[in-house]
Amino acid sequence: MESKASIKEQIRVQTEVISTLKAQKASQEQIDKELSKLLQLKAQLGGEDDDDEDKHSFVLKTPKGTRDFNPKQMAIREKVFDIIVSCFKRHGAETIDTPVFELKETLMGKYGEDSKLIYDLKDQGGELLSLRYDLTVPFARYLAMNKITNIRRYHIAKVYRRDNPAMTRGRFREFYQCDFDVAGHYDPMIPDAECVRIVHEILSKVGVGDFRIKVNDRRLLDGMFAVCGVPEEKFRTVCSSVDKLDKAPWQDVRAEMVNEKGVAPKTADQIGAYVSKRGGKDLAEELLRDPKLAQNEQAQEGLKDMKLLFEYLQLFKVTDKVVFDLSLARGLDYYTGVIYEAVLIQPQGAGEEGVAVGSVAGGGRYDYLVGMFDPKGKKVPCVGVSIGIERLFSIMEQKTENSAEKVRTTETQVLVASAQKDLLEERLKLVAELWDAGIKAEVVYKANPKLLNQLQYCEETGIPLVAILGEQELKDGVVKLRCVASREEVEVSRAQLVAEVNRRAPPQQRC
């Protein structure tokens, strides 16, 4: 250990170094590096040096694009998770879990251009690892590894993307995904339709306003590109241009296709005519009669499935929110058939159409992904959907803040209190009795707290009941049970206390 004086001297010098760097307008990185040294020196001092708050508090943060959840936020988050998990269970899904990191090679070659957003772990000897980018690739790895050919599973877990965070809009570098997937050889479009139904159920229950679920098919997109004259090797790159249509106008997307991707103007115009189409089952039927698309087998398959999908969605009573949208493309490489995306709709003035305010769910069919992991390339067809909880959560949080409703962050039924001194031991005994009986109970951690403070604590935290002990109550074998809201007090025998607490403040249900 170095002496305190020596450390203090080093801190003085280091503080000067930083001032100089700032004066020289040095790079933030360089300043941060020196600040970090300063912090370490101060940590050695145990925080005794306190004249430099700003610089010190600098590192008191979570990493870029991440956040903590405080108890209130957690209470809201749990509510949203409960809605989602209940829905997945209603549809007979099991759940699995996988590690937060995978072998780097497991993730390689699955995400196209987005691979650059993968977080790698430092090579500290041993395997090369990366944080998972989604839950779909780990799911496919899990199926191939365990030779599972049939499963309907949900998985709720955090994923990681080194994206440019837009935290106010609910975009983070660490965020939850809630995935529902069905693996197995089945008759066409039945699980696919169930995925749409699930998105419909969840978005309706969470209550985040109006929404639309766009659907399309990768085979139709490819077939359409082919009949418009796009060469096969350009399908993916043209597809990723089309994918930008939710954020950019067609003229910009067209310019990108023609100028950057070398698509012939005539071809681009033909694509433009197709991707402007919206509809339902009627559109699938119209396109099945389209003479150009009739020449392409892939397009025909995609269209037949779209038609069938809408028939099932009618039976599932969800067509009110579903749109067959030929401009939907989805960025990821692994999709092979139907693709989905749910967007929230901001209502506009009367008579005007609502405006999409960002994606809250997405998914599709990926029939070849598991085969990429299987030693024999054995295919396990899959279809699934991923709910983007963060944006839903942000909306719910906003709603709660705007409402008068107070969110409780604990479920405590009763506080064991006393009005007199020297009753700590009796309070501890009683609270233990209540715990034994399964009652959610607290005591204030003070030997002699004031009754007023104990009551105030209940008001602040929403504890509905107070069990008050005094010398007289102890002698009589009773407890004074007070309702915090009404201030009404009743005497209850010790033997009756548990039943009385449960009657007056029933234990909160988790779901």
Place this chain on the structure above:
Amino acid sequence: MESKASIKEQIRVQTEVISTLKAQKASQEQIDKELSKLLQLKAQLGGEDDDDEDKHSFVLKTPKGTRDFNPKQMAIREKVFDIIVSCFKRHGAETIDTPVFELKETLMGKYGEDSKLIYDLKDQGGELLSLRYDLTVPFARYLAMNKITNIRRYHIAKVYRRDNPAMTRGRFREFYQCDFDVAGHYDPMIPDAECVRIVHEILSKVGVGDFRIKVNDRRLLDGMFAVCGVPEEKFRTVCSSVDKLDKAPWQDVRAEMVNEKGVAPKTADQIGAYVSKRGGKDLAEELLRDPKLAQNEQAQEGLKDMKLLFEYLQLFKVTDKVVFDLSLARGLDYYTGVIYEAVLIQPQGAGEEGVAVGSVAGGGRYDYLVGMFDPKGKKVPCVGVSIGIERLFSIMEQKTENSAEKVRTTETQVLVASAQKDLLEERLKLVAELWDAGIKAEVVYKANPKLLNQLQYCEETGIPLVAILGEQELKDGVVKLRCVASREEVEVSRAQLVAEVNRRAPPQQRC
């Protein structure tokens, strides 16, 4: 894209390279590297090359020290979590969440020798990040960052340690911790005693057999080292020797102290006499009368608190499982007062004492950790305990495997089936009706499944009811409701179906 022939040729060459390396007994790392190249080549082929299963499947794994959880394991895991969360809520705790990674500097200087086990993220530009090593340091960072001086919170999340995994014994590199902590200035030992009570409640409820909760105090340890003649700068290193006493005999620990850490033999022997002591409140009283320890203020403070702790534990009725154990040291640097560790006890032959089979919970008081993050070094005293769920989970899993009880992995109440062909649409309509009514229901994803297969599916997955549709039932507006276990069938009107399903197979509760 390269041609398939060219890739196949590369695969042939690469396969030879690996054979040669194996023949030369090259390092596994080198072989793995070449195998990974081989895999990538095969992935490009889309799995068409299938004569090399062994080598290909090699990378189908989770990273070292991690594992997947299948649906059965998840069902057991959820059960254990529910017990733990219920306990935390019974004690009035709120919950928070923090990111899986922190700024590297947030973790620096908190874990002593264990720092080498921290996983760092690769520097991909931007901040230097590390995966969290525990939940305590992020909690302290959270408190300091948000200037919170009072909270009782639980946090259940995964932590990461680059340790040597012993997976059969429930030691992993990725594992859950379930933490309960109380921050705030309170009267001594009240929250500390509640932490012990919580460990007692959880271990009793999970039902993992006998256990002991060892308690000790860091101040007592330091005071004892001082009166035995250990110089202050060697306290931490001697402490980490003592910490090994749960795995090694005293003679080995003594040798390490004397030979490696330069402790005088006489000093070591005096330490040896102390650390062999076990007891309860009586031991605290005995040591309070110890003339040597009487000279050390720290030791006195620790002993007084130990005595008080046992008084409260008596009121909490948990002293049956608690041992004041002077050999308990705990490795982490941040503890400042009482420390805990819970161990499971393997019963031995009659009359013999049980044997400890590893730690399942640990914790203690850390009064200075939050101050290390506060710009003004403002202290927030904290005490907490962490439940090591993995070992509990392994035991529960073993118990379930040994028992005849079948674990259900879904909660489906009813399967909508049909005995006749061409009723897919009617099945989909009915299942949607049930979902609308909140019933957990499934259909088989086939257009024309055999009734036998549908019934068999129920047997396998434990679905208790089948709602069978046929032409006649549709005409009559009824459904045949079959109980899978008893094979009994009743006709129920469509209007009564929901009520009847809920009556015969009540929805499972989550908790």
